Amino acid sequence: MNQTARGLTIYFCGHESCAPGHFFGPAIRTHYLLHVILKGKGIYRTGSKEYSLKEGEGFLIKPQEVTYYEADPLEPWEYAWVSFAGGDGERLLREHIQEETGYVYGFEEGNEWxxxxxxxxxxxLEGGDRQDAMTGYFYLLFSMLPKRKEEGEFEASYLLRAESYIHHNFSYSIRIEDVARHVGIDRTYLYKLFMKHKNISPKQYLTxxxxxxAKRLLEDTELSMTETGLSCGFHDASVFCRCFQQAEGQSPLQYRKGIRTGSLGYNKIP
Structure with a gap:
């Protein structure tokens, strides 16, 4: 099941309801092997570390490392697994499985996983050419794991996503609530991030x-003032002119005239 175009190869998937005390190993595997515990519990051992795991958790077997795992004698686990390799698979592991343990993980609440x-x-198990569908569920499975990042990395990621959303949607009637919803955080936290890293509020950044x-369009096109404002998300000409006046100290028309004389240019925001 080669997924080399996406940097991911899924080699095998399976499912087992284990008998009490059932074990496997010590042994090594050729590829990454991700186990998901559907019910019950058991232990997983790698190197000098041993983990007690239960439903909603799982363990990662890394290539060429000796591992051992055993079902609980009273509540034996039922698990499913997927064997994979590839750069994209390794990226997902880095983003979602904690470096300190590197071997165990837990899904967030709910049963969608x-x-x-x-x-x-x-x-x-159905066989056939199901690569795209399998890859889709593989990515979806990882999306249900919390990302493992330091606070600073989280902040940078949130800020980047917020800026990207604004850059691609500024011409629409978006609100700051829409930006926060897209990023997955509340509006108050988004405000704190912008003030901390940009020294302006999200609303000020959007404006x-x-x-x-608008300045770029005034320089490069022959659009009217109304057309320019509408193209940049100002759905009222008077609001556009007022905001422009406050930001630039002159009206959009005055700015365009200055451009025509070669005395003005536009600057990027922070």
Whole structure:
């Protein structure tokens, strides 16, 4: 099941309801092997470390490392697994499985991860050319794991996503609530991030970006003032002119006239 175009190869998927005390190993594997515990519990051992795991958790077997795992004698686990390799698979591991342990993980609340893993196994067992569908469920499964990042990395990621959303949607009637929802954080936290890293609020950033784009259109096109404002997300000509005046100290028309004389240019926002 070669997924080299995406940097991911899925080699095998399976499912097992273990008998009490059932074990495997010590042994090594050729590829990454991700186990998802559907119910019950057991232990996983690698090197000098041993982990007690239960439903909603799982363990990662790394290539060429000696591992051992055993079902609980009273509540033996039922698990599913997927064997994989490739750069994209390694990227997902770095983003979602904690470096300190590197071997165990836990899904967030809910049971959607169970359905996702079961579907991945089902598609593999059906055979045929199901690469795209299997890859989709593989990515979806990882999306249900919390990302493992330091606070600073989280902040940078949130800020980047917020800026990207604004850059691609500034011409629409978006609100700061829309930006926060897209990023996955509340509006208050988004405000704190912008003030901390940009020294302006999200609303000010959105307005500044719209003004910057308006200046570009005033320089490069023959659009009217109304058309320019509408193209940059100002759905009222008077609001556009007022915001532009406050930001630039002159009206859009005055700015265009200055451009025509070669005395003005536009600057980027922070």
């Amino acid at each position: 169970k359905r996702c893993m079961s579907k991945l196994v089902e598609l593999f 500044a970006y719209r003004i910057m784009e």
